[in-house]
Amino acid sequence: MTKPLLGFIFLCVTACVSQAPVNSQTEASPTQSSIVKRFTLVAQHTTLTIDEGVIHKGFTFNGTSPAPLLLVNEGDNVEITVKNIDTVTHGLSIHAANTQTALKVANLPAGDTKTLTFKADVPGVYMYHCAPGGHGIMTHTMGGMFGMMVVEPKKKFALEEELGRVPDIKVYLAQHETYSNGRDFFDGKPLYVSFNGYNFRYVNEPIVARPGDYIRFYYLNVGPNLTSTFHAVGGIWNYSYPQGNPANKMMGGQSVLTGPSDSFVIDWQVPAAGPFLFVSHALGTQAAKGAVGIISAKDNAQRPSVISSVGLTLPLPTQPKRIVDPFGIGSPDIDRAVHFHAGDPVYVQMVGNSFSPKIVEIPVGTNVTWVNEDVFDVLEGERSGKHSIAVTQGAEIFASPVLLHADKFNVTLSKPGTYEYICPLHPYMKGRIKVY
Structure with a gap:
């Protein structure tokens, strides 16, 4: 089919x-x-x-x-x-x-x-x-x-x-x-x-x-x-x-x-x-x-x-113990940073409209590869598992083309700092790179 x-x-x-x-x-x-x-x-x-x-x-x-x-x-x-x-x-x-x-x-x-x-x-x-x-x-x-x-x-x-x-x-x-x-x-x-x-x-x-x-x-x-x-x-x-x-x-x-x-x-x-x-x-x-x-x-x-089956609408805690965000970045006990050493291969999956891992820590000069694991890459926008990458904050600004299933995009990061990025097709989908 x-x-x-x-x-x-x-x-x-x-x-x-x-x-x-x-x-x-x-x-x-x-x-x-x-x-x-x-x-x-x-x-x-x-x-x-x-x-x-x-x-x-x-x-x-x-x-x-x-x-x-x-x-x-x-x-x-x-x-x-x-x-x-x-x-x-x-x-x-x-x-x-x-x-x-x-x-x-x-x-x-x-x-x-x-x-x-x-x-x-x-x-x-x-x-x-x-x-x-x-x-x-x-x-x-x-x-x-x-x-x-x-x-x-x-x-x-x-x-x-x-x-x-x-x-x-x-x-x-x-x-x-x-x-x-x-x-x-x-x-x-x-x-x-x-x-x-x-x-x-x-x-x-x-x-x-x-x-x-x-x-x-x-x-x-x-x-x-x-x-x-x-x-x-x-x-x-x-x-x-x-x-x-x-x-x-x-x-x-x-x-x-x-x-x-x-x-x-x-x-x-x-x-x-x-x-x-x-x-x-x-x-x-x-x-x-x-x-x-x-x-x-x-x-x-x-x-x-x-x-009733309807969910609760309780006041939000002023200092939550845990933040669960399936698409973005939650609290550190849930979305832990993954540390890589020089020479380690670094892959970030795009899957279920989230990045995995959501946070990576890498040394200067490391090459990062994103791979789209979402299989449903037909249709457009919110209805599709197509993804892309766009840096919204960081020492270097870059963006990828639209990636279909199993497509890859890679970049070598040569400047230290914190990079925040999103998928422009699903802008609630957020990731972070810390370059040291």
């Missing part, structure tokens, strides 16, 4: 997307019997607190990650408007839309607005995410632009019919990964794995319930890379439904298995008092990195009716 054909398929086929719903309106059209639900998603660069003293610089919809929770009913007509207030191209892929969406809401330039309409005719728990097109779909999703949409079915789930009541608590739970750089993203090595935007969020603030409560989990594994096994310690599910569709009933079970963008509705009655952990049972790669929560069940507890 040629790369131009691959690029067209990737752009047109995979650019599909998406507390109470944010920026939504519901109305009955005078000419239709169906309900119309409207949402607005605003694409922007945002800095968020994701752990105590830890901040993340990335992309978001509406300033949170996960983005707003979109709730509709089977049969609703849905209208989603995407506004791009950022400086780079964004877009939208909404998995709940069983229609062509790339021509409507992909490739959205800075300052532009586009709208998608569709009928939510298949119930389930769906992911939505940014989709500029092509290479940008992968990197912007990694950068934090994702959320959950639920299409509630007309048909009742089995436990609801058996008990004759709706769930006592609805828990909308998005599991997702945080990467400190594009190389780790490509290699599937996340720094953190979280529920709803914050490491150990529901350990710090357990979800309160009562023994015998009927809890429904709307569980989505955003990924974007790892497979999860979602499990409640001390509990066995009553029923689980792959993709959140009541037609897909499974009885019992200790866990549910999900790849990236897979989802479940899980109905469970809390069997007794006491704390119940819920985890991704991939313990070392996920639970230990933040994917753990607690159901705290006590008699007569004041429990919430809804736990």
